[in-house]
Amino acid sequence: MHIPAPEEIRSARRRIGMTQAELAKRAGISQSMIARIERGSVDPRVSTLRLIIDVLTTAELPVIIxxxxxxxxxxxxxxxxxxxxxxxxxxxxxxxxxxxxxxxxxxxxxxxxxxxxxxxxxxxxxxxxxxxxxxxxxxxxxxxxxxxxxxxxxxxxxxxxxxxxxxxxxxxxxxxxxxxxxxxx
CATH class of the missing domain: 3.10.580.10 (CBS-domain)
Known part of the structure; x- marks a missing residue:
């Protein structure tokens, strides 16, 4: 699994138009944790990163009609x-x-x-x-x-x-x- 840098997470979240609060809610973690991860002030667990990556990846998939x-x-x-x-x-x-x-x-x-x-x-x-x-x-x-x-x-x-x-x-x-x-x- 690629471990994204804090700026990669922030960039991906912004690219899809998602707020920190939305990402936190979907990933089941706090908004303050997302903010600290994006600032690089905390080294999150791999399981937490996986939740964030899963949410961002799913949100980026185009809806097929x-x-x-x-x-x-x-x-x-x-x-x-x-x-x-x-x-x-x-x-x-x-x-x-x-x-x-x-x-x-x-x-x-x-x-x-x-x-x-x-x-x-x-x-x-x-x-x-x-x-x-x-x-x-x-x-x-x-x-x-x-x-x-x-x-x-x-x-x-x-x-x-x-x-x-x-x-x-x-x-x-x-x-x-x-x-x-x-x-x-």
Missing amino acids: AANLMHAPVESVSPDDSILSAVEKMDKMAFSQLPVLKEGVPVGCISEAAILSAIGEQRNQKGYHPKVRDYMEASFPTVPPEIEIETVVGILEQHHAVLVMKEGRVEGVITKHDLISLIIG
Whole structure:
């Protein structure tokens, strides 16, 4: 662990716009201790420095919101599209599911599982040309663009994708794959 000099602590605190009192409260120590550490008049314990560093590091991390991570434009299909066109789009884009949008508003989603079901039924019915609406599933959850990514992570634990909506229209999409960029990026 790098042991910061008193002026490094003061500089980091000021850079993020935090007062000594705020730093002290978040670190669970007194404001007078922060002042003495920054003046260099006390040699703090390593555990105290670790608390201060953790608070400053966390405060410096940028807040990531859905709008920062979403992909746009959103590839989608219409409920009136044929299953065949959905398959072609999914194959071309290498997607396992697509949102179903009607005039920019989500009405469902179509997945590989739903398409396999359609293929099975189509074999038994000559002249049957299924539409996306016949096999679409419930829509992906929606979030506003300004929601913090931690909330989106929680939603993606239960769903394949999240649609980002603004003023009633889909603006973007976030998938589980997109979260990987947060880890490796």
